[in-house]
Amino acid sequence: MRFYLTTAIDYVNSRPHLGTAYEKITADVIARYKRLSGVETRFLMGNDEHSQNVFRKARELGLDPNTYCDQMETAFRDVWAKLSISFDDFIRTTSPRHRAAVQQMAQACYDAGDVYEGHYEGWYCVSCEAFKQEKDLVDGKCQIHLTTPEWIREKNYFFRLSKYQQPLLDHYAAHPEFIQPEIRRNEILRLVESGLEDISISRAGQSWGIPLPFDPSSVVYVWFDALINYAAAAGYGTDAALLAKWWPADLHVIGKDITRFHCVVWPAMLMSAGLPLPRHVFGHGWVHFKGQKMSKSLGTVVDPLEAADRLGPDPLRLYLVKEIPYGGDGDFSWERFEERYNVDLANNLGNLVSRVTAMVEKYRGLALPVPVVPSGRLRAISIETLATYRDAMDRYALHEAMAAVFALVDATNEFIASSAPWALAKDPARADALSGVLYDAAEALRIAAILLLPVMPTCAAEILRRAGDLRPAPDVRLTDAEWQNATARTLVKGPALWPRLEIQSAPDAAVETAVTDPTVPGPPPAPNAPNVPNAPNVPNAPNVPNVPNASKAPLAPGAPLAPEPISIDQFMSIELRVAKVLTAERVPKSKKLMQLRIDAGTEERTIVAGIAEEYEPDTLVGRLIVIVFNLKPAKLMGIESNGMVLAASGADGKPVLVEPGPGSAPGMRVR
Ligand code: MSP
Numbered sequence: 001m002r003f004y005l006t007t008a009i010d011y012v013n014s015r016p017h018l019g020t021a022y023e024k025i026t027a028d029v030i031a032r033y034k035r036l037s038g039v040e041t042r043f044l045m046g047n048d049e050h051s052q053n054v055f056r057k058a059r060e061l062g063l064d065p066n067t068y069c070d071q072m073e074t075a076f077r078d079v080w081a082k083l084s085i086s087f088d089d090f091i092r093t094t095s096p097r098h099r100a101a102v103q104q105m106a107q108a109c110y111d112a113g114d115v116y117e118g119h120y121e122g123w124y125c126v127s128c129e130a131f132k133q134e135k136d137l138v139d140g141k142c143q144i145h146l147t148t149p150e151w152i153r154e155k156n157y158f159f160r161l162s163k164y165q166q167p168l169l170d171h172y173a174a175h176p177e178f179i180q181p182e183i184r185r186n187e188i189l190r191l192v193e194s195g196l197e198d199i200s201i202s203r204a205g206q207s208w209g210i211p212l213p214f215d216p217s218s219v220v221y222v223w224f225d226a227l228i229n230y231a232a233a234a235g236y237g238t239d240a241a242l243l244a245k246w247w248p249a250d251l252h253v254i255g256k257d258i259t260r261f262h263c264v265v266w267p268a269m270l271m272s273a274g275l276p277l278p279r280h281v282f283g284h285g286w287v288h289f290k291g292q293k294m295s296k297s298l299g300t301v302v303d304p305l306e307a308a309d310r311l312g313p314d315p316l317r318l319y320l321v322k323e324i325p326y327g328g329d330g331d332f333s334w335e336r337f338e339e340r341y342n343v344d345l346a347n348n349l350g351n352l353v354s355r356v357t358a359m360v361e362k363y364r365g366l367a368l369p370v371p372v373v374p375s376g377r378l379r380a381i382s383i384e385t386l387a388t389y390r391d392a393m394d395r396y397a398l399h400e401a402m403a404a405v406f407a408l409v410d411a412t413n414e415f416i417a418s419s420a421p422w423a424l425a426k427d428p429a430r431a432d433a434l435s436g437v438l439y440d441a442a443e444a445l446r447i448a449a450i451l452l453l454p455v456m457p458t459c460a461a462e463i464l465r466r467a468g469d470l471r472p473a474p475d476v477r478l479t480d481a482e483w484q485n486a487t488a489r490t491l492v493k494g495p496a497l498w499p500r501l502e503i504q505s506a507p508d509a510a511v512e513t514a515v516t517d518p519t520v521p522g523p524p525p526a527p528n529a530p531n532v533p534n535a536p537n538v539p540n541a542p543n544v545p546n547v548p549n550a551s552k553a554p555l556a557p558g559a560p561l562a563p564e565p566i567s568i569d570q571f572m573s574i575e576l577r578v579a580k581v582l583t584a585e586r587v588p589k590s591k592k593l594m595q596l597r598i599d600a601g602t603e604e605r606t607i608v609a610g611i612a613e614e615y616e617p618d619t620l621v622g623r624l625i626v627i628v629f630n631l632k633p634a635k636l637m638g639i640e641s642n643g644m645v646l647a648a649s650g651a652d653g654k655p656v657l658v659e660p661g662p663g664s665a666p667g668m669r670v671r
Contacts, residue, residue: 002042003034005251006230008258009046009091012072013053016079018320018332019255019287019294021304025317026284026326026398027253028085032454033393037478042246044233045080046091047073048226050219052126055208065208069094082305083313084457091233093210093225101232102225103213106201108273109159110214117215120156120200123149129222131200144257156200157218164268165196171267177280179263180396181327184256184283188263199265227266231275249278259283282396285329287320302332310334311341314456315498318344321455322402338501346500348409349448349463353497355416356441357466360491363425363434368468370486373436375443379483381411382447386481389451398455405451407632412444414635442467442491443483450481459497466492575630576646576670577601578660584617587637595639596620600629601667608641611655626658626670 007027010020024045031043049069058068073092080087091098109115123132127145131152136142142149169192172178172185179185202218203209209219228236230249235242254262259281267277286293289300307316319340324330360366385408392400416437424434446467452460453473461473468489469476579598587593587608594612598605607627628644635641647655660670 001038002040002246003031003251004042004044004234004246004249005031005034005253006044006233006249008252008254009048009093009226009229010076011051011054012047012049012069012076013051013057014296015072015075016304017294018289018302018304018307021079021083022287022320022324023253023255023284024080024085025083025320028083028087029317029321029398029454030251030253030393030396031086032457033478035474036450036453036476042089042234043087044089044091044230045085045087046089046229046233047076047093048222048229049093050209050222050225051129052206052208052222053129056126066094079304082308083317086457089233091229093229097238098229098232099210101237102210102220102228104237105228105231105269105273106220106224107213109269112272112274114160114163114272115157115201115214116160118156118158119153121153122151124152125149154204155218156204157202157212157215158198159201159224159265159269159272161196161199161265161268164271165192167271168192168196168264168267171277175279178277179259180280180282183327184259184263184281188259191260192264196264223261223265224269227261227269230266230278231270236275248276251280251282252278253282253284256283256285282327284327285324287324288329288331290333291331307332307337311337312459312498314459315341315345318402318452318455321398322406324399326396326398341498342501344406345498346496348406348413350496350498352409352413352416352441352445352448353463353466355413356438356445357491357493359416359421360438360442361493363421364438366491366493368442368487368489368491369435369439370488371436371439372432375436375440375483375485378412378415378440378444381408382444382483386447386451386478390478393454401451402455403632405448408444408448408451410632412441412448415444416441439486447481447483450476450478462494462497466494468492571671574628577627577629578664578666578668578670579605579625579627579629579643580666581620581623581625584615584620586612586617587639590637593637594620596645598625598627598643599666600627600643601665605642606640607643607645608636608639609645609647609655611645611647611657614654615657623657624660624664624666626660 005027007023010016016024027043027045031041034041047069049065054069055065058065061068063071069092073090077090093102106115120131123134123137124130125132125142125145125147126149127147128142132142132149137149140148169189172189172192176185179188201221201224202212202215203221204218206219209222210225212218212220230252231243231247232238234246234249236247252262252266262281262283270277288294289302292298292300294301304316310316316337319337320330320332322344323336323340357366360368385404388404389401392398392404419437421434421437424430424437446464446469449460449463449467449469452463453476457473464473464476468491469480577600579600581596581598582604583597585595587595590612592610592612594609594615594617596607596609598607626646628646631642631644633640633642646658648658650656660668
């Protein structure tokens with residue numbers, strides 16, 4: 001089995017920002033997952049150099065464009081190395097192999113009768129590197145770059161894109177999986193169904209670019225040039241054996257702004273040149289900064305190196321993969337990054353690592369006991385987690401896969417709390433039971449570490465080592481994440497992986513804080529020193545973070561938190577549903593909590609809600625309510641609550657249940 005995946009190649013007129021880095025990180029997660037699954041993988045990235053903006057930037061700096069591009073290659077590679085991006089090949093569009101491929105494909109399209117000479121007159125946005133129609137401009141400006149395009153009139157060669165309208169539609173119908181996710185597929189279908197115009201594929205009178213083989217006075221248009229990189233790197237035009245091995249590509253990972261080029265123009269070019277089409281194109285969403293587009297002029301560009309330095313490359317990767325539903329838009333803010341670091345890493349996973357190793361050390365001298373008692377609940381959860389994870393990763397639902405792993409981490413923390421090993425340890429007659437608990441917790445941790453390898457390559461490898469698996473991470477396979485019934489191994493102790501940050505507002509931390517074990521200390525708070533040396537034995541261990549001043553600034557009492565705007569995709573990632581209350585009872589020993597059994601349309605669930613002071617149980621039964629359906633389970637007074645009931649904050653903050661209107665029924669989505 002083989003898998004060839006690529007990312008978009010980046011324009012080099014500026015350094016990578018967090019948005020472009022997001023794409024590389026998510027593609028890297030897929031590449032690492034494929035390798036973990038034992039699939040022979042080729043992961044390509046590269047730089048797109050023949051853009052006019054690149055040429056201009058080099059000029060501005062007084063550099064020859066090739067020298068400038070060489071310098072930028074180093075700058076890009078440095079960022080990718082820092083973020084642990086494991087590409088196998090890196091292509092530049094000024095390289096000889098790329099030039100050979102572009103000339104071969106241009107000639108092939110020409111020979112197929114798909115290229116003809118004409119004149120182009122119209123608006124051209126250099127930042128988009130695309131011609132713009134009058135209707136696309138607002139106040140004469142490109143809506144993406146807010147700049148005035150240039151009026152161009154020149155001899156151009158055109159590619160008969162219109163000829164491929166039906167073949168493309170046929171291809172989309174025969175291969176519904178070609179364009180992902182669904183939302184992008186629908187956009188492209190609508191676009192192609194509405195008709196395709198031929199496109200210009202050359203620029204006259206320019207020197208920066210690859211000359212057309214059949215008319216060297218023109219250079220190839222930068223997009224026609226750039227798309228060919230995927231085939232060039234697989235040997236097209238230079239290495240037939242390599243091409244036979246790796247083409248067609250399995251997956252192009254690209255941003256949603258350039259799906260048109262990848263799902264319409266590129267497949268039409270390949271059809272014309274007689275090459276098979278890639279199997280999937282995945283158009284991911286945009287990463288915004290505090291709800292705003294990343295833009296230099298708005299000062300909303302986040303430097304990925306700064307973000308990686310702040311809390312470590314692996315926590316950054318986890319944040320981007322776990323917090324942004326893959327395919328939708330997402331947001332980055334320093335505050336949210338720190339919050340998630342505290343909740344997921346310091347409190348949950350980091351605490352689990354410390355507590356498992358500390359317990360096995362304390363009770364069994366770090367030698368993990370082989371259990372006599374058969375493993376129970378945690379084993380079942382681990383097996384289910386692996387299945388969910390695989391299914392999600394295979395659908396590129398990377399965020400769902402991460403949610404599954406963290407549900408396992410939560411379950412393991414809860415398992416430790418409910419099994420109370422510290423109590424078992426007091427009774428020598430229960431030594432076997434204690435061994436069972438220690439084994440199960442360590443085994444679940446080992447499994448979670450394997451599943452985290454694609455996202456947190458350095459830290460997960462370290463967790464695996466602490467869980468007693470000393471193999472080099474590249475030798476580990478996904479099948480190793482199957483529950484092993486009894487392997488004797490020695491755990492390894494180490495310093496806290498992610499010291500907790502002291503921040504003012506971490507609203508969800510309280511709810512999700514890991515269980516408390518009186519015998520094992522929780523994670524230590526982060527020291528105040530701005531820089532603490534890397535933890536010993538952890539290659540590239542995350543630096544102890546610097547909390548930005550903004551988040552340290554105390555809030556005035558009662559000051560409202562300024563709400564950050566969210567995108568529609570972010571809103572849609574919260575699944576609100578109508579549900580019906582089946583039973584309601586007060587939670588013993590709690591004034592506020594009510595335990596509800598609800599019908600959510602597709603299933604029944606238990607939800608614990610803080611409404612017991614305002615509502616009588618009897619008045620709730622049969623009532624329709626609105627719930628957050630996809631909230632992570634949380635334990636309240638020992639009861640697992642699966643979801644949250646929506647209530648308005650009435651007088652004195654007292655909850656008033658939100659009631660869906662007439663015609664509503666359990667299971668209906670609220671939006
Ligand atoms: N050079 C072209 C791609 C040619 S591929 C044959 C290009 N380059 S780019 O540098 O502008 O963008 C590179 C990739 O980063 C694109 O897939 C783009 O969608 C993605 N992103 C740019 N800004 C982004 C965000 N803010 N968020 C997520 N991805 C973003 O387009």
